[in-house]
Amino acid sequence: MNLEQVETFLVITQTKNLSIAAKNLFISQSAVSHRIRNLEEKLGCKLLIRARGEKLVSLTLKGEEFIEIATRWKNLWNETKLWTLQESKMNLKVASIDSLNTCVFSSLYKDLINSNNAISLNVSSHWSKTIYDLIESHDIDIGLTLNSLKYPNAIAKPLFKSRGVVISSKSSKYPEIVHPNDLKTSNEILFSYIPEYEIWHNFWWEYDQNEYSSVDTVSLLFTMFDLEEKWAVVPIWIARVFEKIHPVKISELSVSPPEYSCYQVSNRNLIPSKLKAIKKFSVALEAYMKTDIFLSSIK
Template sequence: MNIEQIETFLMVTEAKNLSIAAKNLFISQSAVSHRIRSLEEALGCELLIRSRGEKFVSLTLKGEEFVEIATRWKTLSNETKLWTLQESKMNLKLASIDSLNTCVFSSLYKDIINSNNAISLNVSSHWSKTVYDLIESNEIDIGFTLNSLKYPNAIATPLFKSRGVVISSTYSKYPKEVHPHDLKTSDEILFSYIPEYEIWHNFWWEHDQSEYSSVDTVSLLFTMFDLKEKWAIVPIWIARKFEKIHPVKISELSTEPPEYACYHVFNRNPKPSKVKTIKQFSEALENYMKTEEFLDSIK
């Protein structure tokens, strides 16, 4: 049983006439008869009632029942043909810390989702260690973090570095350049992902460690700067994102904190089915990092 026999049967049921069916299919009437007989032999039952000397044919009870099955068969065959012609959509799983997802790479994700129909992108936010764990187990394909951790198969390559700045309300008293001694920890909203910053922070505010408040996501940090004297030290790309959403004062530090380095994390042995997709994403990432939007956000 094949699709030619199915299509011929459906044409005969529609035309109710072998010669008309042959004409519509651009084949001979004997070819139509041969296909119908072959189909009946494959099914082990008669589908048509043929009356000698009459132009029209009618369906047996089995033939009537088979019309619905034949229609589904033809539909499935057409869908299969379309599927074989289409390029398979490649799934890419990506994980990053919240601030990089929100403030640095959201436009990249948007462009890929909007313009690259060949990639189905799945993005999630996690702590850095979780990102490395997921990469190590090959549960995700790409990761972005601010920490370089040692794992057997999770490889981290640096993408860019950015300075830290002080952000505060536009109504705050802080000047364009501020020294750590001019910042009270009782007014601080601590926000940091890197251990180097914690060491630097402890050096300047060693005796005031219990006075500050803290938040762990950018969305929470965004809500805090209606408060007049509150301040936080953040990577410049968070400050630039703030400027677009909410008025904020950005002050440079006269004594610079450690730089925030962003790392691109991947498994040294990716799944074979993901190699092509990872390459496509890496090319899109490389192009995105040359855009003015990206460069302006990290400077």
């Protein structure tokens, strides 16, 4: 059974006339009869009733039943043909720490999902170590993190650096430039930090380590700054997001904490079927990092 035979049968069911069917199909009447005979032989049953020498036909019971099957078969064939002409969607799995997903790369993800670039994007949030574990096991394709960790098959490519600043309530009394000695750890909301920050933090507040509170997601941090004297040291890109949705004061530190470095992490042994999608993402990421939206968020 082929498409020509099925289409010929369906045209005959509409016209009930072999001559008109032949005309509509731009073939001879004998060709129409030949296609139908071959179709009936393939199916092993009679579909049409035609008196000798007559052009008008009627359907057998099997012919009536076959109309629905033939219609579905033709539709499925057309869908298959369309599918073969379309570029296959490439699945790409990206994982990042919560703060980068929320404050830095959300616009990039939105553009990728909204554009017709043949990528099916899946984004998740994890701790840095988990991201490296997932890269190592090929469970994700790209990681975005603030840590360069040593893993046998993980490659960390530096993307950008940004400074740390102090955020506090708009009504707080902290000046525009503040010294660490002027910050009480009893008022601190410690946010997730890079290892280098822990060393810097311990240097200034070594004897007050049990006094601060802590949160581990940006959404939790957002809820804390109705409290007048509370403060936190965060990357500037978190502070910029706070400015837009929650009035905060941003103070520079007179003794700068370590910079926050962002890395794109991938497996050194890339899966061949993922190469094209990873390349598309990397090109989009590079272009995004030149936009005003991105640049204004990290300065």
